[in-house]
Amino acid sequence: MNLRPVGSEAAFDLADLHDKAFDRPWTALAFDELLKSPGVFAVLGEAGEPATAKGFVLCRAIAGEAEILTIAVDPAARRRGWGAALVAMAAGIARETGSEAMFLEVAADNTAAIALYQATGFSRVGLRKGYYPHADGAKDAVVMRRALNT
Ligand SMILES: CC(C)(COP(=O)(O)OP(=O)(O)OC[C@H]1O[C@@H](n2cnc3c(N)ncnc32)[C@H](O)[C@@H]1OP(=O)(O)O)[C@@H](O)C(=O)NCCC(=O)NCCS
Numbered sequence: 685m686n687l688r689p690v691g692s693e694a695a696f697d698l699a700d701l702h703d704k705a706f707d708r709p710w711t712a713l714a715f716d717e718l719l720k721s722p723g724v725f726a727v728l729g730e731a732g733e734p735a736t737a738k739g740f741v742l743c744r745a746i747a748g749e750a751e752i753l754t755i756a757v758d759p760a761a762r763r764r765g766w767g768a769a770l771v772a773m774a775a776g777i778a779r780e781t782g783s784e785a786m787f788l789e790v791a792a793d794n795t796a797a798i799a800l801y802q803a804t805g806f807s808r809v810g811l812r813k814g815y816y817p818h819a820d821g822a823k824d825a826v827v828m829r830r831a832l833n834t
Pocket residue numbers: 705706754755756757758761762763764765766767768769789790791794795796797799800801803
C-alpha cells in the first residue's frame with residue numbers, strides 16, 4: 685500500500701477511479717482545475733509493480749477548516765483498508781497545514797461511506813435535505829465533522 689500526495693499530473697488517474705465509483709463521473713479536466721485551486725490537495729493510493737491506482741481522496745483546506753470533496757476506491761480493492769488509509773493521510777496533511785477540523789457531505793443512503801467515516805473518527809453534525817439531485821428525486825446529505833487538533 686503506497687500513498688502519496690499528487691497534483692494535476694494525476695488528473696487522469698483520479699478521473700478513472702472516480703468513473704468506476706460514481707454514476708456522474710468528473711472529467712480529468714475538472715480534476716486538473718480543482719487541483720490548481722487554492723487549498724486543494726489529493727492523495728493517491730497505489731499498489732503493485734508497475735503501480736496500479738487503487739483509490740484517492742480529494743480535499744480542500746482553507747482558513748483552518750478542511751473538507752473532503754470526494755473519495756473513491758476501485759471496486760475491486762474495497763474493504764482492504766484503502767479508504768481508511770486515504771482519510772488518515774488526508775487528515776494528517778490538513779492538520780499539518782493548519783486545519784483544526786475536517787468536514788464532509790455524504791448521501792444519507794451511502795452506508796459504506798458513512799461507515800468508513802464513522803470508523804475514521806467523524807460524527808454526524810447536520811442534514812441537508814434534498815442536497816443531491818437524483819433521477820428518483822433529490823437525496824439528503826449528512827454533514828459529518830472530525831476534530832483534527834486532538
Ligand atoms: C466508501 C469507500 C471509499 C470505502 O473504501 P474502502 O477502501 O472499501 O474502505 P476501507 O476498507 O478502508 O474500510 C474501512 C472501514 O469502513 C467501514 N466500511 C467500509 N466499507 C463498508 C461497507 N461496504 N459496509 C460496511 N462498512 C464499511 C468498515 O468499518 C471498514 O472496516 P472493516 O473493513 O475492518 O470492517 C468505497 O466504498 C467507495 O469508493 N465507494 C464509492 C464512492 C463513494 O461513495 N465515496 C464516498 C462519497 S462521500
